[in-house]
Amino acid sequence: MKREYYTSPKPGLIMRLLWKAAGSDGYILKRSTYSDQVKYACLGGIVVATGFMAAVAGGYAIYTIFEPKGSALDGGTDTTTAIMASAFGIIWGLIIFNIDRFIVAATGKGDGTEAITWGEFVNSVPRIIMGLVIAITISKPMEIRMFKSEIDAELHQEQLVKRKEYEIATKANYISRFDLIEEDLVKIERERNDVVGRLKLAEKEYTDQLQGRAGAGAGAGPLSKALKQQMDKVERDLNGYDQSHQVALERLNNEKLKLTEELDKELAKNEEVANGLDGLLERIKLAHKIAGMWITFFITLLFVVIELTPIFFKMMLIKSPYDFMGDNIQELLKADNGIQIKYDYYKDKEGQERDLIISHHAERKIDEKIALMKAQSELSDYIIERWKENEKKKIDDNIENYISEV
The missing domain is CATH 1.20.5 (Single alpha-helices involved in coiled-coils or other helix-helix interfaces)
Incomplete structure (x- = not known):
C-alpha cells in the first residue's frame, strides 16, 4: 500500500502462504510494516516445518510398524508398505499442521510487552501441554531414524540371542516326550538283546559240540541234537518276540519321527520369533539405551522448543501497527453491526x-x-x-x- 511517508512492501506468494499458515490476517499485513510481515511469515514457517517433521516422523513410524519383519541387518524397502506409510505421513502431517495452526492462531498477544507474565503463562498452559504432546510424538520416530545403523546392529545381536533362547526352550519342552518314547524303545531293545544273547550262547554251545571243543562226548550225537533243538527253540522265541513287538516298534518309531518333525517345525519358527523384535517399541527402547538419557532428552527438547516457540513468541510480541490495525478493524466491524462493549462495566x-x-x-x-x-x-x-x-x-x-x- 502506497503512502507519502511509507510504502508497504508487496508480499510474494510464499510469504502470503506462510501468513495463512500462521493464521494471521493477510489483508492487514499487506497494509502493515515489513517487520510485521516478516514476523508472521517466520511464525508460519515454524508451523509448516513442524507439519513437515510430523509427516516424516509419522510416515517412518508407520513403515517401521508394518514393514515385513526380518533380520535387522536386511536392507531393502518394501514398496507397498512405503506407499501406505507415505500416504499416512501426509495425512498425519496435515493434521499436526492444522492443530499447530489453530494453537498459534488461538494464542493471544498477551499484554503487548516482551515480558511473559504469570497470567499469560497460566492462560497458555493448555496450549503448551498440547504442544508438548505433539513434540514428543514427533521426536521419538526421528530418534530411531537418527540412530538407525546403531539400532540395527544392536537389534541383530538381540535377535540372535532370542533365537538361541527360543531353541533351548523349545527343545526343553520336547525332552520329556522324547524320553518316554526312548524308554519304551530301550525296554523292547533290552528284552530282545536278552533273547539274542541266549541264541548266541546256544549257537556257541552247539558249534563247540559239533567241532569237538566241548570235551568228552563231543561231536555229532544225542547231545548235539539236544543243543540244536534248544538253539532252534531260542531262535523261534526271537522270531516270535520280533513279530509280537513289531507293531509297537513301528508305532514308537512313527511317534518319534512325528515328534522330530514337530520339533523341527517349532525350531523353524525361531527366526520368526526373533524377527518379532524388529518393531517400533523395541527400536525406541534401543534408541534410549544406545544414545543414553541425556542425548535423547536433548533431542526431545529440541523438538519441544520448535513446537512451543510460536506460543511463547506470540506472548513476547510487542504490539505493532498490525495489532492496532487489527483492533481498529474489529471495533469498526462491531460498530457496523451495532455492537457496543463497555469494558470493566460491572x-x-x-x-x-x-x-x-x-x-x-x-x-x-x-x-x-x-x-x-x-x-x-x-x-x-x-x-x-x-x-x-x-x-x-x-x-x-x-x-x-x-x-x-x-
Missing part, C-alpha cells in the same frame, strides 16, 4: 470485573417486536369492544328474541 458476584456487551441491532429488533405486539394487543382490544357494542345493539333492537319463557 463486577460479578465474585468481584471480577466484567464487560457489558450491548447489541444495538438486536435491541432495536426487540423494541420493534415489543411495539408490534403492543399494537396487535391494542387492536385486539378495540375489535372486542366494537363487537360487544354491535352485540348490545342487536339485543336492544330485538330483546324478545333473547328472552325465553319459563
